[in-house]
Amino acid sequence: MILRSVCVLVAVATLAIPSAVVAGQNPQIPRAADGKPDLSGVWQAATTANWNLLPHAAEKDVPAGLGVVEGNEIPYNAAAAAQQRQNFANRAQADPETRCFLPGVPRIMYMPFPFQIFQTPGHIAMAFEYVHAVRRIFLNTPHPEGPIEWWMGDSRGRWEGDTLVVDVVHFTNQTWFDRTGNFHSEGLHVVERYTPIGPNHIHYEATIEDPNVFTRPWKISFPLYRRLEKGIRVLDYECYAFGLERTWYKPTE
């Protein structure tokens, strides 16, 4: 009888844990069947980094932002700094986003659109609302041999404790980091770290390396928010098709 009552207690205590832990410093992280943190769900960044990674005042249709770059500085080499200034001057035409191109990594992570993470033990996929971009993150496998130039790069992941670490290479030199012309070459190497900090937040960090463009690696970080709206799903934003709609279906009058 004593044994049985203990079992009841344990069961109840387990049920009660989530509410108690949420308030403390050791937040409950949802876990997948294999014991890894479960990152699946619909997420979105709330930063203004897509307009400018660095601190910036507001402009028309551009909210001000504190920036997401550690140290508030991007360590361009001299030639690259000049290129960035030129990009900035020509940004209305030159930003690949104005052509609705795939935005690359890490930019896709802070586009102001939701995305959904799907997770199985060997394979994590991300489906983005913005131009139906996808990222496939294969775990514990090597990058295919290059040279390869992909808009979204090639992502390979591994778990370090509760952090999903994703190594991304094989980029084009065609994508920018933001609308102010911050850029990279095809030598870009991104290491992302996804660390759940509670049931509804992921701390996202990316280390950016590109010896052709930067004098040293640099870091960005920001939280990802789980979208909690009822029935939330990723919709579509097929921006290259805007304004090109056809009227095939209309009955002739």
Added chain:
Amino acid sequence: MIRCRPFLPVLALGSLLAGAAVDAQQEAPAVPYTPPRTPDGQPDIQGIYNPVGTFYNIEDLEYQSLYQQFKPNPAMRGRSLIIDPPDGKIPFQPWAAEKRKPIYELHLDPPPDWVDPNAQCWPQGVPRHVNNREFEIFQPPGHVVIFNLAHHTYRVIPVDGSPHIPGNIKLWVGDSRGRWEGNTLVVDVTNNNDQTWFDVMASFHSDELRVTEHFTPVSRDRIEYRAVMTDPKVYTRPWTFAIHFNRNKEPGVEVWEEACVEANRKNIDLLERPGR
């Protein structure tokens, strides 16, 4: 050499279709197949598949090639991927048949407004999404996700009993909600926009299109696929389209990025218009 897969729809399609249609009409194995289960209990049909069909002309398999590779195959004359109605034709309402006729006739050299939407890198819609190029079925808990090699398009199919989104939101690949009936995945697709075709032949529909799909695995490496199209604005009756998918058994194969808008010069010109 750069190992990215170029956007070459014409060539890729040509090679894919060689002999494809013959396979399309073969009978499925008679022995019932029970797939293994995923950790959340779904029949596991994950893998990379190639559709055995055509998105050139779903009504007439004599014409299997595109554009400059045009080679009619008289052996397939009169055969169709449409199994209902029995004549294998899309049951267009008269006005719609009229509207389609000139686009159909000019498809080899279409004026800009009559170019196949898919050739403009627009998402394929359903069922063309699985009647196109190689695709991957991925089954994370509660979902079936389909990634298509072509244009990196994807479909998310919740199989958790969740309801459709509000009806007035129209999407390029619609809103899919699935359920498992035995080993068959049944998907109800609503919220389709009116911008996609089922093939190159102006086989259009309205935004009232509803598609009911059946994915039935009949062996480890083969899925039979049926789709019933209902659209009271455009068709006189529902019609059914049938193809099957063969597993890509190449060890370690992955579906890799294929950019479309980004790599297609013609489309870039189309994008040069006022406003973002």
Added chain:
Amino acid sequence: MRRAVIIAVALVTLGAPAAAQSIGRTPDGRPDLSGIWQAINTAGVNILPHHAEPDMPAGLGVVEGNEIPYNPSAAAKQRENYANRAKLDPVNKCFLPGVPRATYMGFPFQIVQTPNQVTILYEYAHTVRNVFMNSPHPKGPIEWWMGDSRGRWEGDTLVVDVVHFNDQTWFDRAGNHHSEALHVVERYTPIDRDHLSYEVTIEDPKVFTRSWKMSMPLYRRIDRNMQILEYECAAFEEAFNLAGPR
């Protein structure tokens, strides 16, 4: 056995009001709503379900039942507003956005809470609302852009009654509108430490045939060093040109 059950029940009781335990509280025992919040949705584009347009992402909508019960003439006005929205939307002229639009414009806002006054500071156009607790609305007629807000606590919910609006603001960029008879009741309920449930009841007998509701979660902005900045859009040349001559 019986004792065990009693203990178990006690634990369940402790564990049950999950939100109530995990939310912060002020010294007077009220939920502490202070902090920087933001709606992460597309209600600012259109409070109803909508597909994407340039710079306007698609959204599932925030209106209960996905329908706004306009009377016929108000429905016609909405269509006209929509057709001319680039020119007519008061937000394109940088005007104060009204309530509840200020909540879901896509900019963060900060709640500063004291026992007698809850003040909401919005980044967009340095909009501010003072919610006076347990006091009556001043006598009208008054027409303010942001209305007059009076609050009270109902359990853990901050209920804000807002009247004295003008007829110049919209609910979204899609031309959904109201008259000066608008009456808004907002309900801010903590879900947990980092999320509020925001529910709004809208009433306006001149425009709607019945009252209707919208709801959405609000997210605490936990970004490092988060603070409210400025979106002083009256300073943008374009706003100036759009607004004048008047």
Added chain:
Amino acid sequence: MTHRTLGGILAAVGVAISLGSITVAGQADRWIPSKLADGQPDMQGHWISDAVGGAHSVEDGRDPDADVIQGRVGERNPLIIVAPPDNRIPYTPAFAARRQQLLRDIFTPVRPEHVDPHVRALLDGVPRNGYVPGGMQFLQAPRSVMILYESNHAWRFIPLDGRPHAPQSLKLFMGDSRGRWEGNTLVVDVTNFNEDTWLDSHGSIHSDALHVVERWTLVGPTRIQYEATLEDSKAFSRPWKIAFAVNRRPDKAYEIFEDSRWEGERAVTPILEVGRKDKAAGVTGIHEHKRGGR
């Protein structure tokens, strides 16, 4: 009446000033303000600055000629600049020249930036928001002070928790405020200004290097002594100071009502029309007025 008028606000200012002046300086030392739960001296309530006229010209106060026109002869018009002793902003040569040009442009304005940002319904910035017409409310939440200005529904949130300023490259109209208490004095360090605000209507400009240190000292139940040091390595040759009293509004039930400034802005277009016409007609001149402060 559906809108409170500026006249009403000014009348209230008058009442507050006469009451505020009762406070005797000697009482300040003995007076101990009550403390809030987090230990802050309680400065909550509604206040009005005594610096009427400062908004017109920090250096000169209101123009006596304008006072005649506006029927304000005999009203207080204190100077708020207390250092340097000549009551002049110590502009660097470059900024003195820039300001001189601005005073000409104010005379014949052809571009919006030739018009006082206050008239253009922009935020007034710091410290100007403290001496434009209209009062202010202090609200104190734990480890923070908030100032709600009546004018143009401007506000400042001042964290007291020791957090660092926002990155320097980020420029704001109201700047970035960080506060701390030194006894009964709230010291606020304000940085991150943009160049778009003026310190008064007389074109007293500053650069984006402006750094303001404000000292709000509670000297009695109804009075705050305000002092601000302004330094700006680009615009000023040395730091300078303004000071004025801020008095508690006697009406305890007072509430700040909405001041929707931009929504009702109708002045700038005609000002520019006249300016452009004058400029086209070859009119030149400089914005100036008599020294009225005392």
